[in-house]
Amino acid sequence: MSTLVSLNNVVKRYQRGKQSVEVLHGVNLSIEQGEFLSLMGPSGSGKTTLLNLIAGLDQPTEGEVNVAGERIDKLSGGKLAKWRARHIGFVFQFYNLLPVLTAARNVEVPLLLTNLSGAQRKQNVRAVLELVGLADRATHKPSELSGGQQQRVSIARALVADPTLLVCDEPTGDLDRENAEEILKLLQTLNREQGKTIIMVTHDPLAADHASRTLHVDKGRLVDSPVRSAA
Amino acid sequence: MKYLMLIWAGLWRKKTRTILTMLSIVVAFLLFGLLQGINQGIKAGLGDTGNNRLWTTARMSAVSSMPASLMDRMQSIKGVRTITHLSFFGGYFQDAKNPLPAFATNVDKLAIVYPELNITPAQIAAMKSTRPGALIGRPLAKKYGWKVGDKIPVGTTIWTNIDGNNNWAFDVVGIFDPTPQFEKSPLGSAFWINYDYWDEARKFDNHRVHQFIVQIEDPKQAPVISAQIDKLSENSPDETRTQTENAALTSQLKQLADINFIANSIVGAVMFTLLFLTANTMMQSVRERIPELAVLKTLGFTGGTISVLVLIESLMLCLFAAALGLVLSAGAIKIVGSVLGPATLLPIVVITGLLIAVGLAIISGLPPALRAQRLNIVDALAGR
Numbered sequence: 001m002s003t004l005v006s007l008n009n010v011v012k013r014y015q016r017g018k019q020s021v022e023v024l025h026g027v028n029l030s031i032e033q034g035e036f037l038s039l040m041g042p043s044g045s046g047k048t049t050l051l052n053l054i055a056g057l058d059q060p061t062e063g064e065v066n067v068a069g070e071r072i073d074k075l076s077g078g079k080l081a082k083w084r085a086r087h088i089g090f091v092f093q094f095y096n097l098l099p100v101l102t103a104a105r106n107v108e109v110p111l112l113l114t115n116l117s118g119a120q121r122k123q124n125v126r127a128v129l130e131l132v133g134l135a136d137r138a139t140h141k142p143s144e145l146s147g148g149q150q151q152r153v154s155i156a157r158a159l160v161a162d163p164t165l166l167v168c169d170e171p172t173g174d175l176d177r178e179n180a181e182e183i184l185k186l187l188q189t190l191n192r193e194q195g196k197t198i199i200m201v202t203h204d205p206l207a208a209d210h211a212s213r214t215l216h217v218d219k220g221r222l223v224d225s226p227v228r229s230a231a
Numbered sequence: 232m233k234y235l236m237l238i239w240a241g242l243w244r245k246k247t248r249t250i251l252t253m254l255s256i257v258v259a260f261l262l263f264g265l266l267q268g269i270n271q272g273i274k275a276g277l278g279d280t281g282n283n284r285l286w287t288t289a290r291m292s293a294v295s296s297m298p299a300s301l302m303d304r305m306q307s308i309k310g311v312r313t314i315t316h317l318s319f320f321g322g323y324f325q326d327a328k329n330p331l332p333a334f335a336t337n338v339d340k341l342a343i344v345y346p347e348l349n350i351t352p353a354q355i356a357a358m359k360s361t362r363p364g365a366l367i368g369r370p371l372a373k374k375y376g377w378k379v380g381d382k383i384p385v386g387t388t389i390w391t392n393i394d395g396n397n398n399w400a401f402d403v404v405g406i407f408d409p410t411p412q413f414e415k416s417p418l419g420s421a422f423w424i425n426y427d428y429w430d431e432a433r434k435f436d437n438h439r440v441h442q443f444i445v446q447i448e449d450p451k452q453a454p455v456i457s458a459q460i461d462k463l464s465e466n467s468p469d470e471t472r473t474q475t476e477n478a479a480l481t482s483q484l485k486q487l488a489d490i491n492f493i494a495n496s497i498v499g500a501v502m503f504t505l506l507f508l509t510a511n512t513m514m515q516s517v518r519e520r521i522p523e524l525a526v527l528k529t530l531g532f533t534g535g536t537i538s539v540l541v542l543i544e545s546l547m548l549c550l551f552a553a554a555l556g557l558v559l560s561a562g563a564i565k566i567v568g569s570v571l572g573p574a575t576l577l578p579i580v581v582i583t584g585l586l587i588a589v590g591l592a593i594i595s596g597l598p599p600a601l602r603a604q605r606l607n608i609v610d611a612l613a614g615r
Contacts, residue, residue: 052608052609055529057529057608057609057612058608058609077533077534078533078534078535081528081531081532081533081534082531082533083531084529084530084531085530085531085532086531088531090529090530092526092612096522096523096526096612098237098240098523098526099244099523100240100241100243100244101236101240105236105240108236109237109527109530110530110531112233112234112237113530113531113532118233157530
């Protein structure tokens, strides 16, 4: 397996008023292609910051971030946006669907940035909605869907442009156990059957059990050495 | 085009607010179209036709009289083609509440100077053969149901006749059909009587007229001829003031009110208010959608693309509503025009309106568009 993500001595500082707060202190991390990695840690530990840096939503203060063969810490805003569109699928805790669009339209949004025709976009949307089991809810708006269904739409949106890396920020944090389990199984299937590389931030040890590797973040550092577990 | 669904969805995110904002813009542009239509209509109504006609009145006041003999001297000026004159008879029909636009004139010359009145040779002949004759514009005849052969009693509070009373009577000898442009003008719906008959029959101010209308060969010579006419009576008790018909009408309108200034002031105030209203709507709309815009950025939309989407949304809102307002104003102008007189929605007004709408959209859409462009994804997603 090849390395898809590598972080070298990554430091992230935020300016809060006059105070500079260091959130990550020299993080080194390597993630292989096809891995399902979960990042665990208490609130404020820096795991979401780490995820944002890997997904190209934020830039490190120091250090290198290599993802899919690109030094993304060197990319400017516009280039980084285009890079995200090509390589990253993002799943949010609170789904973050556009409330005025139907499920199908929400899923279609990332494809607007591609050169696909309208018919091709519709075809891809239909395929990915079938993959997440929501083909029959295509014309429903988010307010007409349950939390679990909305998260499936969110996953479909993250998958539709066939990204290199699926980044999930507490994808089950807003769901009941039953729905959470379904979402985790879906992610696991995507990882195992389609070879999707997934990084998931979670508080939930049961959720982390679905990953192939779990890392712990505490006070801005990776505290445990990577331990492979049978997923 | 593929982004239309995003723009459309953003526009209708809060339907009530969008509809109310649109209505405000529609009303503003309806007002703009209507006022500018009336304004342009008046300007167009004045047209270029009056530039070869000069109006000579007494310098002291337009209602003061001048010696009729001045006409012969004016006729000798080079470049003068024909001269007619008119005197205000005024008067009323049956009751002082029904004033008449009655003027005494030399009808044969009037027909030459004002071809727009479409006075026929037969009507001129009828006036010549009937001294107390009256030639009436179709609109006035329609109003009172008069026809050729009727004897019209006309009262006046000014002109006492040689019999010592104020009761006059005129025989309708003809009804003329002015051009549409002249239909609503005082001359087009006037009650014309023979000057010679009236001058002999009135008790005072004889051999004097209130206005000369001088038809000239070349409109470019108007300033020179005007000066020459006024020079004829310089330093006399009957000094005159001569100007082109257009200038005189514009001046009269300005005495009534500066329509242009009023129209521009009202439209300016409305547009200024509208700018704040639309800007506020767009700002609020973008503020509410910050997390959604952050999601779009996360998905790979660049700041530039998002700011363009916001600007297009603002353009669609303003242009659609402005176009609707202008269409409605075209309908309103037809109704107002039938009551007030000349009014028309010229293409220049429509183009100006749409350009204003574009300006409004850009000015009101730019601040939220820039805000959307500069959005920090991490902060926006965290609700900071």
